[in-house]
Amino acid sequence: MTNKDAEKKDGQEEQEEQSGPSSLVQKIQALGQTNVPQAPDSNVHVLSIIGQVEGHIQLPPQNKTTKYEHLLPQLIAIEQNPKIEGVIILLNTVGGDVEAGLALSEMIASLSKPTVSIVLGGGHSIGVPIAVSTDYSFIVPTATMTIHPVRLTGLVIGVPQTFEYLDKMQERVINFVVNHSNIKEEKFKDLMFAKGNLTRDIGTNVIGTDAVEYGLIDEVGGVKEAMIKINEYIAQAKGNGEQEVIQ
Amino acid sequence: MILYTPLSESDIFPTAENLYTNRQCITYEGKTVFVEKNSSGEYQLVQLLSTDPQDYLNNMYTPGTILPNNNR
Numbered sequence: 001m002t003n004k005d006a007e008k009k010d011g012q013e014e015q016e017e018q019s020g021p022s023s024l025v026q027k028i029q030a031l032g033q034t035n036v037p038q039a040p041d042s043n044v045h046v047l048s049i050i051g052q053v054e055g056h057i058q059l060p061p062q063n064k065t066t067k068y069e070h071l072l073p074q075l076i077a078i079e080q081n082p083k084i085e086g087v088i089i090l091l092n093t094v095g096g097d098v099e100a101g102l103a104l105s106e107m108i109a110s111l112s113k114p115t116v117s118i119v120l121g122g123g124h125s126i127g128v129p130i131a132v133s134t135d136y137s138f139i140v141p142t143a144t145m146t147i148h149p150v151r152l153t154g155l156v157i158g159v160p161q162t163f164e165y166l167d168k169m170q171e172r173v174i175n176f177v178v179n180h181s182n183i184k185e186e187k188f189k190d191l192m193f194a195k196g197n198l199t200r201d202i203g204t205n206v207i208g209t210d211a212v213e214y215g216l217i218d219e220v221g222g223v224k225e226a227m228i229k230i231n232e233y234i235a236q237a238k239g240n241g242e243q244e245v246i247q
Numbered sequence: 248m249i250l251y252t253p254l255s256e257s258d259i260f261p262t263a264e265n266l267y268t269n270r271q272c273i274t275y276e277g278k279t280v281f282v283e284k285n286s287s288g289e290y291q292l293v294q295l296l297s298t299d300p301q302d303y304l305n306n307m308y309t310p311g312t313i314l315p316n317n318n319r
Contacts (some may be wrong), residue, residue, distance in 0.1 A: 042301055045298035045300070085285075
């Protein structure tokens with residue numbers, strides 16, 4: 001109870017700070033003006049895909065999820081806003097809904113603006129197509145990507161058609177990854193169906209540098225490298241070939 | 248109690264309905280945010296959904312902020 005009360009008090013104080021004429025008066029007293037100059041609008045926007053990729057089924061609130069229906073309109077907004085010149089995708093996901101993930105990947109791949117992804121921590125399962133959907137992909141050395149066959153949860157009808165459906169779904173994922181990265185189809189399938197790498201499961205856990213070696217990801221790097229790359233792309237798109245100043 | 252089953256935890260212990268209804272996705276001052284209704288009926292900001300990195304520097308959208316009533 002005491003904790004809650006304290007939180008409530010804090011909240012109320014924040015509320016008072018934010019609203020009402022007092023904050024306005026404070027601003028005028030402190031700065032002689034009502035509008036505090038803001039940092040210039042960023043020309044590079046950031047889309048973070050964290051936790052599970054949530055698709056058709058809503059997960060309980062204790063799960064950390066990225067809802068694809070929230071990201072799709074944001075991607076359209078990015079495409080339409082002339083002030084936004086590039087997008088960085090931050091990935092730390094355990095995977096999730098195949099169709100939601102593929103929808104996101106296709107949206108990112110079909111953006112006209114330069115896109116760069118950074119895989120941080122993990123980009124597992126359906127995170128793989130999302131990571132490779134960008135123009136250029138980075139992975140930090142400590143990040144991992146688990147490549148494994150598609151699975152079904154819930155009610156599964158035990159008929160051969162179910163297997164065919166699953167196989168086709170998997171084929172879509174494989175095709176997307178092969179088309180958007182430098183990995184060969186055979187290599188990707190080898191990794192996907194490898195035995196003995198994961199405990200009690202089929203697949204491979206690919207670590208940062210290995211992902212680059214296999215051609216899945218373009219380069220090992222973090223924020224700095226990604227910012228340099230996106231600014232290069234923006235400069236290219238503008239056609240002046242000059243490096244933009246990083247804000 | 249020990250359970251040994253291939254089912255997921257949420258299949259055996261369904262999540263309480265109010266956990267879903269307490270959390271809402273709303274538009275606050277032009278930004279899409281996730282809010283959660285706390286025990287005293289106030290809406291507390293849980294997560295900001297924005298692609299603009301500058302929005303995350305704005306104090307107004309710090310997670311945990313209690314939203315003023317008139318803007319809900």
